[in-house]
Amino acid sequence: MESRAAALQLHDLLASRGFDVFLDTHDIRPGDPFQDVLWHRLVDSDVMVMLDTPTYFDSRWTRQEIGRARAKEIQVLRVIWPEHTPNKLTDLAETIYLDPQELEGPDGPIAAETADTIVLEVERLRSRSIASRYMSITGKLRADVEKxxxxxxxxxxxxxxxxxxxxxxxxxxxxxxxxxxxxxxxxxxxxxxxxxxxxxxxxxxxxxxxxxxxxxxxxxxxxxxxxxxxxxxxxxxxxxxxxxx
Known part of the structure; x- marks a missing residue:
C-alpha cells in the first residue's frame, strides 16, 4: 500500500509552514547518488515523519532510515495507516493513529484537521530533538576532553x-x-x-x-x-x- 498522496501533501504543508522538508522519493535530483543524498539529508534533519503502511518495511532503505535516525537521536513521528498493525521496531516512536475517515483515498491525502495535528506534533518534536542532540554532542565533547x-x-x-x-x-x-x-x-x-x-x-x-x-x-x-x-x-x-x- 502506498502513501504517496499523503507524503506529497505533508511535504507541501510543512514547507508552507517554514520547515526545510526533504521527501526521499521526491527531492533527490536525477544523477545524484541516492544513498549518499539520503543519509546526508537524514543527518541534517530534526524530525523524521514515518507514514507507516503495511508495505513500509518492504524497502531496505526505510528499514535503514529508521535505524539510522535512532542512531543519530533524530525524533521519529509514526503516522499509522488505518487497520494496520505497526512493526515493533518503531514502538519507541511518537505515534498518531489514522482512522479510515481521515484518509480521502487509499494513499491519502489526509484530512486537513489531522494533517494540521501532524504539523503541530512535528514542531513539538523538533524542539525536543534539537535540545537532545545538542546535549548529546556536548556530552561527547566533554568525554573526549576529559580523556x-x-x-x-x-x-x-x-x-x-x-x-x-x-x-x-x-x-x-x-x-x-x-x-x-x-x-x-x-x-x-x-x-x-x-x-x-x-x-x-x-x-x-x-x-x-x-x-x-x-x-x-x-x-x-x-x-x-x-x-x-x-x-x-x-x-x-x-x-x-x-x-x-
Missing part, C-alpha cells in the same frame, strides 16, 4: 563551551546540531566576536552520514577561513591533544 586530561569549565554566551587544555590555554567550542555550512561558520565567528572572546572559536560537529563531497568542502573552508576552526566530535580529544592556535 586527555583537559577539562570543561562551563558554558558561556551563545552556548559556547569553555575548554581548558593541559597547557592552560582556554578555547571556546561551539557544538552544533546538523551539517556545518559557510553560513554557520560565519554565525559562530560573529557570536565569538560579540562575546569578546579572544581565542579563535572552534566549531564542533558530528561528521557521520555527511557526504564525502561535503566533507571535502568543509576541509576547503577550513583551509581558507581562518576566523573559525572545526573539529569532528569523534576526534575532539585527538585534535585538542595537539592544539595550537
Amino acid at each position: 586527555i586530561g583537559a577539562s570543561v569549565e562551563g558554558v558561556g554566551a551563545h552556548r559556547a563551551v569553555a575548554v581548558r587544555l593541559l597547557d592552560g590555554e582556554k578555547i571556546w567550542a561551539y557544538p552544533i546540531v546538523g551539517i556545518p555550512t559557510a553560513e554557520i561558520l560565519n554565525d559562530v565567528a560573529d557570536k565569538a566576536r560579540r562575546a569578546e572572546q579572544q581565542e579563535i572559536p572552534v566549531l564542533v560537529y558530528d561528521h557521520i552520514g555527511i557526504r564525502d563531497a561535503w566533507n571535502a568542502h568543509l576541509r576547503w573552508l577550513g583551509e581558507h577561513i581562518r576566523a573559525v576552526r572545526t573539529i569532528k566530535v569523534s576526534e575532539a580529544g585527538w585534535a585538542l591533544a595537539a592544539w595550537e592556535n
Whole structure:
C-alpha cells in the first residue's frame, strides 16, 4: 500500500509552514547518488515523519532510515495507516493513529484537521530533538576532553563551551546540531566576536552520514577561513591533544 498522496501533501504543508522538508522519493535530483543524498539529508534533519503502511518495511532503505535516525537521536513521528498493525521496531516512536475517515483515498491525502495535528506534533518534536542532540554532542565533547586530561569549565554566551587544555590555554567550542555550512561558520565567528572572546572559536560537529563531497568542502573552508576552526566530535580529544592556535 502506498502513501504517496499523503507524503506529497505533508511535504507541501510543512514547507508552507517554514520547515526545510526533504521527501526521499521526491527531492533527490536525477544523477545524484541516492544513498549518499539520503543519509546526508537524514543527518541534517530534526524530525523524521514515518507514514507507516503495511508495505513500509518492504524497502531496505526505510528499514535503514529508521535505524539510522535512532542512531543519530533524530525524533521519529509514526503516522499509522488505518487497520494496520505497526512493526515493533518503531514502538519507541511518537505515534498518531489514522482512522479510515481521515484518509480521502487509499494513499491519502489526509484530512486537513489531522494533517494540521501532524504539523503541530512535528514542531513539538523538533524542539525536543534539537535540545537532545545538542546535549548529546556536548556530552561527547566533554568525554573526549576529559580523556586527555583537559577539562570543561562551563558554558558561556551563545552556548559556547569553555575548554581548558593541559597547557592552560582556554578555547571556546561551539557544538552544533546538523551539517556545518559557510553560513554557520560565519554565525559562530560573529557570536565569538560579540562575546569578546579572544581565542579563535572552534566549531564542533558530528561528521557521520555527511557526504564525502561535503566533507571535502568543509576541509576547503577550513583551509581558507581562518576566523573559525572545526573539529569532528569523534576526534575532539585527538585534535585538542595537539592544539595550537
